[in-house]
Amino acid sequence: MTDSTPSPLDAVQVAHLANLARIALTPEETEKLTGELGVIIESIAKVSEVATPDVPATSHPIRLTNVFRPDVPGETLTVEEALSGAPERDGDRFKVSAILGEEQ
Amino acid sequence: MSELIALTAAALSEKLASREVSSVEVTQAHLDRIAAVDGDIHAFLHVSENALATAAEVDGARKLGAKLNPLAGVPVAIKDVLCTLDMPSTAGSRILEGWVPPYDATVVSKLRAAKLIPLGKTNMDEFAMGSSTEHSAFGPTHNPWDLERIPGGSGGGSAAAVAAFEAPLALGSDTGGSIRQPAAVTGTVGMKPTYGGVSRYGAIALASSLDQVGPVSRTVLDAALLHDVIGGHDPHDSTSLTDDWPSFAEAARTGAASGSLKGVRVGVVKELGGEGFQAGVSERFAEALEVMAAAGAEIVEVSAPSFTYAVAAYYLILPAEASSNLAKFDSVRFGLRVNPKGGGTVEDVMAATREAGFGPEVKRRIILGTYALSAGYYDAYYGSAQKVRTLIQRDFASAFEKADVLVSPAAPTTAFKLGEKLEDPLSMYLNDVTTIPANLAGVPGMGLPMGLAAEDGLPTGIQIMAPAHEDARIYNVGATLEALLEQSWGHTLMSRAPGHPSAEGGKK
Numbered sequence: 334m335t336d337s338t339p340s341p342l343d344a345v346q347v348a349h350l351a352n353l354a355r356i357a358l359t360p361e362e363t364e365k366l367t368g369e370l371g372v373i374i375e376s377i378a379k380v381s382e383v384a385t386p387d388v389p390a391t392s393h394p395i396r397l398t399n400v401f402r403p404d405v406p407g408e409t410l411t412v413e414e415a416l417s418g419a420p421e422r423d424g425d426r427f428k429v430s431a432i433l434g435e436e437q
Numbered sequence: 438m439s440e441l442i443a444l445t446a447a448a449l450s451e452k453l454a455s456r457e458v459s460s461v462e463v464t465q466a467h468l469d470r471i472a473a474v475d476g477d478i479h480a481f482l483h484v485s486e487n488a489l490a491t492a493a494e495v496d497g498a499r500k501l502g503a504k505l506n507p508l509a510g511v512p513v514a515i516k517d518v519l520c521t522l523d524m525p526s527t528a529g530s531r532i533l534e535g536w537v538p539p540y541d542a543t544v545v546s547k548l549r550a551a552k553l554i555p556l557g558k559t560n561m562d563e564f565a566m567g568s569s570t571e572h573s574a575f576g577p578t579h580n581p582w583d584l585e586r587i588p589g590g591s592g593g594g595s596a597a598a599v600a601a602f603e604a605p606l607a608l609g610s611d612t613g614g615s616i617r618q619p620a621a622v623t624g625t626v627g628m629k630p631t632y633g634g635v636s637r638y639g640a641i642a643l644a645s646s647l648d649q650v651g652p653v654s655r656t657v658l659d660a661a662l663l664h665d666v667i668g669g670h671d672p673h674d675s676t677s678l679t680d681d682w683p684s685f686a687e688a689a690r691t692g693a694a695s696g697s698l699k700g701v702r703v704g705v706v707k708e709l710g711g712e713g714f715q716a717g718v719s720e721r722f723a724e725a726l727e728v729m730a731a732a733g734a735e736i737v738e739v740s741a742p743s744f745t746y747a748v749a750a751y752y753l754i755l756p757a758e759a760s761s762n763l764a765k766f767d768s769v770r771f772g773l774r775v776n777p778k779g780g781g782t783v784e785d786v787m788a789a790t791r792e793a794g795f796g797p798e799v800k801r802r803i804i805l806g807t808y809a810l811s812a813g814y815y816d817a818y819y820g821s822a823q824k825v826r827t828l829i830q831r832d833f834a835s836a837f838e839k840a841d842v843l844v845s846p847a848a849p850t851t852a853f854k855l856g857e858k859l860e861d862p863l864s865m866y867l868n869d870v871t872t873i874p875a876n877l878a879g880v881p882g883m884g885l886p887m888g889l890a891a892e893d894g895l896p897t898g899i900q901i902m903a904p905a906h907e908d909a910r911i912y913n914v915g916a917t918l919e920a921l922l923e924q925s926w927g928h929t930l931m932s933r934a935p936g937h938p939s940a941e942g943g944k945k
Binding site: 430 | 536537538539540631632633646647672675676678743746748749750752753760764767768769770771772773774776777780781782783784785786787788789791792795797800801803804805807808811817818820821822823824825826827828830862863866876877878879880905
């Protein structure tokens with residue numbers, strides 16, 4: 334962990350994050366979000382003030398470990414049920430566009 | 438207007454059991470009410486076509502002498518974040534518009550098994566991200582006390598439905614206050630159970646370590662009756678607790694009957710009041726403390742210094758979890774698909790779909806979460822937020838050594854105007870300052886009415902919190918306080934609501 338505050342977000346970074354999150358933002362949205370996220374990040378960065386090395390992290394409100402069930406088949410959706418909300422199907426399968434682009 | 442719509446679920450339950458009224462009559466009265474007022478309120482995204490048929494079945498079963506749940510035949514509204522087999526489930530998002538799930542959420546199955554009557558699906562901020570319902574893709578809900586104001590959020594639809602007498606009961610979900618803050622600003626009751634006390638299976642996930650489903654109603658007893666129906670272990674949810682829960686209705690009835698808080702240590706959280714809180718909210722809160730002290734409660738001040746970091750930690754943890762949870766909206770298995778012009782790869786289709794299907798707040802939080810989880814920033818942001826979570830849990834633990842319950846206002850202000858905070862995300866986020874700590878620690882919390890603010894005549898709410906697993910304590914203390922406050926006013930708060938059948942004028 335570094336104790337330096339990360340540098341503020343710029344539009345190039347926001348466009349990169351949007352690409353990672355698979356959201357095709359318009360340039361206007363990218364610009365607006367850059368400003369908004371800058372204000373939000375400045376406010377939430379204060380968590381590092383009290384997060385000293387001696388404090389352990391908590392990922393869950395109530396600790397539960399080893400939640401198992403018997404290893405037997407449970408209820409499952411039928412193929413028809415599973416496909417009932419699909420935007421496009423091909424027989425018993427979900428239909429999608431090309432996985433790889435031309436340059437790939 | 439039918440008097441039936443003003444009755445509590447407990448009162449309806451008695452009239453149904455004695456066969457003084459039928460479920461068909463009760464259900465029809467609420468459907469008529471929805472038809473009359475929901476054009477203005479917009480609490481519902483979908484009204485069930487099966488409600489009357491289900492009610493007729495329950496009436497038939499009762500005639501044959503079937504042993505029924507106390508709430509059998511009582512109508513209930515369902516927040517649109519919960520999956521329902523017979524109604525679209527959109528979570529307020531364009532990306533799920535028209536989607537009918539192939540399964541019921543466990544809480545919905547439990548409603549059906551207990552023979553409650555699902556009336557429809559209620560409006561909400563998209564994927565429960567918001568405090569005003571203004572982030573719903575299908576337009577905002579209006580506060581029944583003043584149509585120009587927000588009903589709270591994200592569960593504004595459920596709270597408004599109950600406050601406008603469109604339903605006696607509703608289900609909500611609470612990730613950072615989405616049940617308790619709407620209760621505060623609509624003069625209703627909302628309970629966020631202990632994390633894991635109610636199944637999350639079939640609740641469209643926002644932040645899995647914070648989300649909790651709970652009851653929404655006009656009285657503490659009604660919330661308890663509904664909690665008794667939906668609570669308990671669910672093998673479909675690996676975070677579901679295996680506790681043997683007591684009857685919450687019993688706890689509420691005992692509390693209301695006792696009229697006493699003798700020996701109860703009520704902790705006032707110093708950090709959840711004072712500066713930034715509306716004067717009328719602070720006044721009503723001080724009065725509620727006096728009422729509790731007069732009934733024998735010992736009022737103690739407790740300090741929880743790390744609560745001042747709760748909102749910051751929350752807006753790192755929530756976006757991080759949401760960005761992962763919402764990755765499932767990939768245009769392949771369900772929901773919207775938008776093909777970019779000239780086609781493209783599956784990734785191009787996904788990006789175009791999410792651009793068209795998600796609203797601005799959802800995009801903001803997904804990108805914020807993606808950032809918080811990025812290599813290089815992870816320790817400074819997400820890692821630090823998880824440490825703050827530890828500190829908040831420690832603050833709760835030490836506060837509960839000094840107090841049996843903790844109290845604060847349930848929201849810092851009364852309902853603000855629609856549009857007022859829409860362009861200022863940070864000020865919207867700060868509206869949840871009082872409710873967020875309970876989610877980070879998993880403890881139960883309830884919002885319930887504490888009177889109208891002097892300056893604007895709008896409802897204010899008090900929050901009661903208890904240690905994890907001690908939900909019954911909240912129902913007990915909450916029902917006592919509710920009874921004492923109503924005694925001091927000489928009426929219920931909701932009897933002064935503009936939509937109440939006995940209301941003569943009042944705010945429009």
